[in-house]
Amino acid sequence: DAGVTQSPTHLIKTRGQQVTLRCSPKSGHDTVSWYQQALGQGPQFIFQYYEEEERQRGNFPDRFSGHQFPNYSSELNVNALLLGDSALYLCASGVGGLADTQYFGPGTRLTVL
């Protein structure tokens, strides 16, 4: 049973560029959440997708956007990259309607130069 998978593993971009990160949820899960984790900090909630809609959003600017596909996989897009966007981006999946356990993927390490 595959867990949460994310791609790519690592990514290097320059300021002003755009990036797309991808996530496949754990089998049987229909909800995907995205988190940003800066070095030495805990993960910060970006947004959550369920039934192909953004259901909740954290305190992140509109440069951060996402999408969920009919197969429940998800993308995180970040436009106009800033140096401060350098972080580990984590995807977590769960089952809709349950405020319980989230299963995290290994993350994508984004470096903005």
Add this chain to the structure above:
Amino acid sequence: SQKIEQNSEALNIQEGKTATLTCNYTNYSPAYLQWYRQDPGRGPVFLLLIRENEKEKRKERLKVTFDTTLKQSLFHITASQPADSATYLCALSQSWGKLQFGAGTQVVVTP
């Protein structure tokens, strides 16, 4: 503003002893609280969840307490082992799926 505080200093403990980690929060009324383990360069791994109406939860060598009056959770690892060395994250939630994390406490278990 809502704050979740965990000990920022690493906890160094000898193998076989009990490690106790603290999670304090302010301006928050969580529906439930979770603890995760995170190894370097990896995603967090779920350990335990405790709800606001529960006082204590156990799983193998792990125990979590939740005091909504003190706004505090304690996380215990009994009979600690070097393999328990990792960063432990406390996470709170008021609503479905939106977790707010503390910065984590690093635990180092030495043989």
